[in-house]
Structure formats: C-alpha cells, structure tokens
Amino acid sequence: MSYKNFPMVPRVIFGRGSFNQLSEILAPKRLNINAPFIFLVDDVFKANSWLTSRIPLSYDDKIIYVSAAEEPKTSQVDSLVENIILNTKERPSGIIGIGGGTLLDLAKAVAIMLTNEGEAKDYQGWDLVKNEAVYHVGIPTISGTGAEVSRTTVLTGPDRKLGINSDYTPFDQVILDSELTKKVPTEQWFYTGMDCYIHCIESLEGTYLNTFSQSYGEMALELCKEVFLDEEGLKQSDSEEKLMMASWHGGMSIVYSQVGIAHAMSYGLSYLLGTKHGIGNCIVFDQLEEFYPEGVKLFKQMKEKHGIELPKGICSELSEADLNKMIDIAFDLAPLWENALGKNWQKIMTRDKLKELYLKM
Amino acid sequence: MSYKNFPMVPRVIFGRGSFNQLSEILAPKRLNINAPFIFLVDDVFKANSWLTSRIPLSYDDKIIYVSAAEEPKTSQVDSLVENIILNTKERPSGIIGIGGGTLLDLAKAVAIMLTNEGEAKDYQGWDLVKNEAVYHVGIPTISGTGAEVSRTTVLTGPDRKLGINSDYTPFDQVILDSELTKKVPTEQWFYTGMDCYIHCIESLEGTYLNTFSQSYGEMALELCKEVFLDEEGLKQSDSEEKLMMASWHGGMSIVYSQVGIAHAMSYGLSYLLGTKHGIGNCIVFDQLEEFYPEGVKLFKQMKEKHGIELPKGICSELSEADLNKMIDIAFDLAPLWENALGKNWQKIMTRDKLKELYLKM
Numbered sequence: 001m002s003y004k005n006f007p008m009v010p011r012v013i014f015g016r017g018s019f020n021q022l023s024e025i026l027a028p029k030r031l032n033i034n035a036p037f038i039f040l041v042d043d044v045f046k047a048n049s050w051l052t053s054r055i056p057l058s059y060d061d062k063i064i065y066v067s068a069a070e071e072p073k074t075s076q077v078d079s080l081v082e083n084i085i086l087n088t089k090e091r092p093s094g095i096i097g098i099g100g101g102t103l104l105d106l107a108k109a110v111a112i113m114l115t116n117e118g119e120a121k122d123y124q125g126w127d128l129v130k131n132e133a134v135y136h137v138g139i140p141t142i143s144g145t146g147a148e149v150s151r152t153t154v155l156t157g158p159d160r161k162l163g164i165n166s167d168y169t170p171f172d173q174v175i176l177d178s179e180l181t182k183k184v185p186t187e188q189w190f191y192t193g194m195d196c197y198i199h200c201i202e203s204l205e206g207t208y209l210n211t212f213s214q215s216y217g218e219m220a221l222e223l224c225k226e227v228f229l230d231e232e233g234l235k236q237s238d239s240e241e242k243l244m245m246a247s248w249h250g251g252m253s254i255v256y257s258q259v260g261i262a263h264a265m266s267y268g269l270s271y272l273l274g275t276k277h278g279i280g281n282c283i284v285f286d287q288l289e290e291f292y293p294e295g296v297k298l299f300k301q302m303k304e305k306h307g308i309e310l311p312k313g314i315c316s317e318l319s320e321a322d323l324n325k326m327i328d329i330a331f332d333l334a335p336l337w338e339n340a341l342g343k344n345w346q347k348i349m350t351r352d353k354l355k356e357l358y359l360k361m
Numbered sequence: 362m363s364y365k366n367f368p369m370v371p372r373v374i375f376g377r378g379s380f381n382q383l384s385e386i387l388a389p390k391r392l393n394i395n396a397p398f399i400f401l402v403d404d405v406f407k408a409n410s411w412l413t414s415r416i417p418l419s420y421d422d423k424i425i426y427v428s429a430a431e432e433p434k435t436s437q438v439d440s441l442v443e444n445i446i447l448n449t450k451e452r453p454s455g456i457i458g459i460g461g462g463t464l465l466d467l468a469k470a471v472a473i474m475l476t477n478e479g480e481a482k483d484y485q486g487w488d489l490v491k492n493e494a495v496y497h498v499g500i501p502t503i504s505g506t507g508a509e510v511s512r513t514t515v516l517t518g519p520d521r522k523l524g525i526n527s528d529y530t531p532f533d534q535v536i537l538d539s540e541l542t543k544k545v546p547t548e549q550w551f552y553t554g555m556d557c558y559i560h561c562i563e564s565l566e567g568t569y570l571n572t573f574s575q576s577y578g579e580m581a582l583e584l585c586k587e588v589f590l591d592e593e594g595l596k597q598s599d600s601e602e603k604l605m606m607a608s609w610h611g612g613m614s615i616v617y618s619q620v621g622i623a624h625a626m627s628y629g630l631s632y633l634l635g636t637k638h639g640i641g642n643c644i645v646f647d648q649l650e651e652f653y654p655e656g657v658k659l660f661k662q663m664k665e666k667h668g669i670e671l672p673k674g675i676c677s678e679l680s681e682a683d684l685n686k687m688i689d690i691a692f693d694l695a696p697l698w699e700n701a702l703g704k705n706w707q708k709i710m711t712r713d714k715l716k717e718l719y720l721k722m
Contacts, residue, residue, distance in 0.1 A: 001376070001378060002382065003374050003375060003376035003378075003379045003382065004374065005372055005373075005374040005382070005386060005534075006372065006373055006374065006375075007371060007372055008369050008370060008371055008372065008373060009369060010368060010369055010371040011366055011367065011368055011369065012366075012367055012369060013364050013365065013366040013367065014364060014367075014571070014572075014573040014617060015362070015364035015571065015573075017362060017364075018364045021363065021364065021366070025366060173366075176573070178572075210375070210376065210602075211375075211539075211599065211602035211603055211605075211606055212375040212376075212537075212606060215580055215584060215603075215606045215610065216580075218580070218583075219576055219577075219579070219580040222579075223576060238572065241571075241572035242572055242576075244572075245572055245573060245576045249576065249580075256375060
C-alpha cells in the first residue's frame with residue numbers, strides 16, 4: 001500500500017482584520033518592479049471600497065475583476081493567462097485570488113498556466129503539471145468550498161468537469177480573515193457552507209475513511225452544526241470564524257479520503273446545466289436519504305431553519321441524450337462512487353437508478 | 362492588531378507503514394553523492410532491526426544514534442553539528458529525526474545550525490535565525506509533544522530552557538506512521554500523551570484562545586479522551602493512530618495561542634532537576650486543580666485508569682537558591698503566564714505561591 005504525500009498550504013494567517021497584512025506579506029515576494037502582482041477579485045466587490053481600498057497596488061500591479069456567476073472554465077483560465085501575458089512586462093510576482101471557490105480555483109489555475117505550456121484543459125487530471133506555479137495567495141471571502149486548502153482546482157473543460165490535481169496547485173499562502181465574509185447573502189452562505197457539510201458527510205461515511213480524515217471531518221462537522229443549527233445564539237463574528245475553520249478542516253478531511261455521491265452527481269448538473277457547485281450539491285444531497293440517512297435528515301433541518309427553498313424539476317426538460325451525457329459525466333468519477341458504495345458500486349448504482357434520482361430533482 | 366503568519370509543515374504523509382516510503386521521499390532531495398542524509402535516531406532503536414533495516418542508506422548516508430534520556434541541550438546540538446561537518450564531504454542533503462520530541466527537536470536544531478553561524482544558544486528566542494535550514498524530515502515514534510508540527514525546538518542552554526522559534530524551524534516533511542509507536546512503554550506513552558492533553562487544556566482555557574486554536578484544541582482533546590479514557594475498547598492500532606493525530610492537532614492548537622502554567626513550571630523543573638518534559642508536565646499539572654479544575658480532574662482519572670504513580674517530593678531537597686532559580690526560570694516565560702491568568706498574572710501568581718506549589722510536588 002502506498003500513501004499520498006500530501007502538500008499542505010505552507011503559510012496561513014488567521015484572524016479578523018488579517019487582510020490588512022496583505023501588503024507586508026507580499027512585499028518580500030516581489031521579484032522586481034516589472035513583475036507585478038495580479039489580483040483576481042470577485043466582481044461583487046467592484047464597488048466595495050471597504051475591501052478594494054485595502055488591496056495594496058504598487059508599480060504595475062493590477063486588479064482583474066472576474067464574475068463568479070458561472071463555474072470556472074478552462075477557456076476562462078486560458079484567456080486570463082493570455083491577458084496577463086500580453087499586459088505585463090514580465091511574468092508576475094504573484095497571483096492573488098480574492099473571492100469564493102470560483103475565484104480561488106481560477107487563481108490557482110492561472111498561477112499554474114503562467115509557467116506551463118499549452119491549455120488548461122491539458123492539465124485536467126492527476127499530476128500532469130510539470131513546472132512549479134507562480135507564487136499564489138488565496139483569500140476566501142465566503143466559506144465552505146475548501147478550495148483554500150485543497151490540492152485541486154476544479155474546472156469545466158470542453159470534455160469534462162475535472163480538477164487540475166497536482167503538488168503545485170495548493171496556495172503558497174492563505175489569509176483567513178472571516179470579516180471578509182460578513183456580507184455574503186444568506187442563500188449563498190447556505191449553499192457554500194453546505195458544500196463543506198456535504199464534504200464531511202461524504203468523507204465520514206465513505207469507505208476510504210481513515211483516522212486522519214476522520215479527525216478533520218468530525219471537527220468540521222461539529223463546527224457546521226454549531227453554525228447552521230446554532231442553538232447557542234452564536235455572535236455573528238463567531239459564526240463567521242467557525243464556518244471559515246469548518247471549510248478549512250473539511251478541505252483537509254478530503255485530502256486523505258474522497259467525496260461521494262452528491263459531488264459526483266453535482267458535477268453532472270454543472271456540466272449540463274451550468275448549475276453552480278454549492279447549490280448543485282444541495283439539490284442532489286436533498287435526494288440522497290437512501291445513502292446518507294442521518295446526514296440528509298440534518299440537512300433538511302438546516303434547510304428549514306434558514307428558510308431555503310431549492311429549485312425543483314431542473315432535469316425535467318432534459319432530452320434523453322442530455323440525461324445520458326449527465327450520467328456519463330457522473331459515472332466518470334469512479335473514485336467518488338467507490339468511496340461511497342465500495343468496490344461493487346456499479347451493482348448498486350445502475351444507470352436507471354441514477355436517471356431516476358436526477359429526474360426527482 | 363497584527364496576526365502571526367504561521368508556517369505549516371508543507372508535506373505530510375499519513376498511514377501505517379508509510380515509513381516504507383522514506384526512500385522515495387528522500388531520493389529527489391539528494392543534492393549530490395557527497396551530500397549525505399543524516400539520520401538522527403533515538404538509541405532505543407539501536408537493536409531494533411524492524412525499524413533500522415528500513416532506513417534507506419546510500420553513498421555516505423549515516424545513522425547517528427542519540428540518547429533521549431535527557432532533555433536536548435544547545436551544547437548537544439553544537440557537538441552534533443561539529444561531528445557532521447567534520448565527517449561529511451559536503452553539507453548534508455537532509456537531516457531526518459526519528460524518535461520522540463527530543464530527537465525531533467534535535468533534528469530541527471541541527472538542520473538550522475548547519476546553515477547558521479555561531480552556537481545554538483545564540484538562536485534561543487524568537488526569529489533570530491537568518492538562513493534557511495537544511496532540508497529536514499520529522500518521523501515521530503511516540504505521540505504527544507507536537508514537535509512534529511511546531512515552529513520551535515525547545516533546548517536547554519547554559520542560561521535558560523527556551524526554544525529556537527523561527528519560520529525555518531518547522532520540518533519540510535513529516536511522516537506520520539503510527540506503527541512506529543507500537544512498542545512505547547506504558548509510562549512513557551502516558552507522559553508524552555499527557556503533554557498533548559495538557560497543551561489542549563492550557564490552550565482551551567487560555568486568554569489567548571481564538572477560533573483557530575479552539576477547533577484544533579477541541580479535536581485533540583476529544584482524541585485524547587478516546588485514547589486515555591477509552592470506554593469503547595479501541596483497537597490498539599486505532600488508539601495509536603488517534604494519539605498521533607491528537608499530537609498533530611494539539612501542536613496546531615498552540616500555534617495561535619500559547620501553553621500555560623504547567624509548561625512554565627515544568628520548564629523550571631527541567632532546568633534545575635533535568636526532569637523530562639512529559640513527566641515534568643504531569644507532576645506539575647497534578648497540582649494545578651485551582652487553575653484548571655476540570656482538566657486536572659480528568660487527568661487524575663486517566664492517571665488512575667492506567668495505574669500511573671508520579672514521583673513525590675522532588676523539590677524537597679532543593680536549596681533556597683535553587684528554588685529561587687527555578688521560580689526565575691518559570692516566571693521568565695511571561696506569555697505563558699499571561700495566557701493562563703491574564704494581564705495581571707503577577708498579582709495572582711506570586712513567588713510565594715509558586716514556591717508553595719513546587720514544594721507540593
């Protein structure tokens with residue numbers, strides 16, 4: 001048996017207001033005055049001077065605002081990289097992602113593609129990246145995805161939705177300032193937080209589980225319960241901090257295990273319908289009582305507590321061909337199914353069964 | 362307010378038998394055939410071929426067996442470094458520490474002192490290290506100290522017991538193979554495990570606590586309870602894995618907080634009496650009911666469950682001058698006292714009070 005030698009984020013700073021230390025963190029990483037820092041920032045912050053005025057810009061440093069309305073694409077990475085190469089005198093000193101999972105994944109992918117030839121789609125898979133990425137920093141402004149700590153960057157390519165999994169993918173630096181999450185709208189807060197919750201359930205209920213993943217998963221699950229079932233009347237700032245830590249630990253939990261059915265099926269939704277990852281997970285998980293009975297029960301409680309209404313009938317208009325493509329995409333993620341259902345997963349989850357589940361959504 | 366930008370161990374491998382992957386981990390790190398890997402190994406393994414036969418030696422690689430009977434000293438680091446410089450053709454490719462906290466701290470310190478001038482004692486303190494250390498790997502064979510994950514290496518110097526705290530101190534790679542801990546004698550297993558337990562209590566009850574430290578501390582504490590109060594009849598291997606993860610998380614918990622009274626007082630015992638850190642913490646903590654009532658109560662339960670008898674009267678023969686020196690050493694660690702008792706700690710913990718506590722031990 002061979003174990004993964006997992007790369008961890010080598011630097012982390014935690015605390016409300018720690019975003020103010022960005023300038024001192026970046027200064028020693030500047031290669032020269034022609035090698036700028038490029039800030040990829042979620043465009044919801046475009047008119048938010050509370051945040052943008054604190055982004056330290058010197059020399060040729062630039063902010064690029066990016067919409068997170070859609071899941072990140074390989075083509076989007078390629079055009080960001082082209083734009084950066086055309087508009088900078090030298091290879092950037094660093095790429096700083098400020099936003100949710102979409103922005104964090106884009107920042108990781110752009111940092112990789114600045115030092116690796118070809119197109120982003122060529123690197124979807126495991127350990128295909130040859131060269132070390134440009135220095136890259138992740139600053140989450142919404143909690144749950146675990147993108148700040150993971151070894152992947154999940155992208156929708158022409159053929160599939162799949163991560164660039166590599167030792168060069170993780171951020172060189174993460175800033176965990178929960179104050180940046182204070183204005184997240186309730187629905188998005190819920191969907192993204194549930195990404196973490198579902199990571200935990202899928203990891204803890206999976207056949208790949210070991211003590212490492214279990215300890216992180218249990219910790220993250222506990223924190224999710226505190227935040228989303230909040231019986232104790234948490235202070236808003238405490239709730240934000242706890243969810244930020246839940247996301248971090250939840251991400252660590254899947255390092256040594258794997259996600260499961262909700263993620264596999266949600267990838268299918270994203271690919272065919274463009275459904276965002278967080279809400280997609282929720283829509284799927286809501287139907288998985290048979291596989292994760294306890295987890296789904298608690299999920300429904302949390303949904304109710306926060307008055308969340310999930311869209312219905314999203315697959316009802318799909319053609320047979322589209323449904324089949326969606327099933328192909330989901331089944332392509334064999335490790336997720338094996339983690340959830342064991343080696344004989346194909347006997348448990350047939351195409352018909354999967355189709356039936358999709359049609360319930 | 363400024364937050365610490367904490368360096369984390371950038372690579373970790375977890376799993377029983379993962380020690381077998383040491384060779385493939387080290388191979389790409391060899392600088393050239395004249396730059397050997399030096400393995401610092403606890404001398405309890407000297408005749409243990411189960412372990413030693415799996416240490417991969419090529420070219421001029423060397424094993425140096427080191428006794429962990431005493432706490433590590435700055436002078437010991439200096440003589441190890443001198444020995445290595447005299448007996449290698451080039452600066453080593455890496456230092457690999459295999460053992461408990463003593464061996465891990467020695468490995469970290471030796472790696473630092475191979476690239477920094479002067480003596481180890483010159484670097485006791487915070488951020489005094491100028492140059493990046495030699496590549497260094499930590500492989501714990503006993504769980505609890507958190508040395509595998511910490512940013513310090515605690516050494517007894519001519520003037521004080523104090524760590525070399527620096528961004529260059531953490532290991533570049535850690536191997537968490539709980540199988541290596543299977544032969545630890547019960548008493549040592551208990552004392553070292555309690556180091557972790559006490560970290561958790563001191564961190565969780567401290568005034569420096571924040572959400573980051575709290576989440577790691579609670580997870581580690583939960584694991585310690587599972588291991589040491591074991592109501593569920595854990596399998597031996599599960600118990601070993603859980604304690605290894607507890608040590609890891611407990612170490613992470615004090616990153617952003619601090620230890621407390623037991624550690625401050627135990628440093629005094631070590632300095633004056635040479636008491637090993639683990640047992641020293643236990644002897645002190647056993648008397649701290651007034652400050653950590655719940656924690657000490659549980660500690661006594663665990664002690665009883667495992668039939669541990671602590672030595673008594675260890676300070677009774679000390680001269681007044683020695684007692685005063687011990688108190689000086691303990692009081693020198695102001696942040697630990699402040700964490701435990703708040704800004705006005707000196708009003709709560711007087712010299713007389715401290716002396717009285719020492720004399721109870």
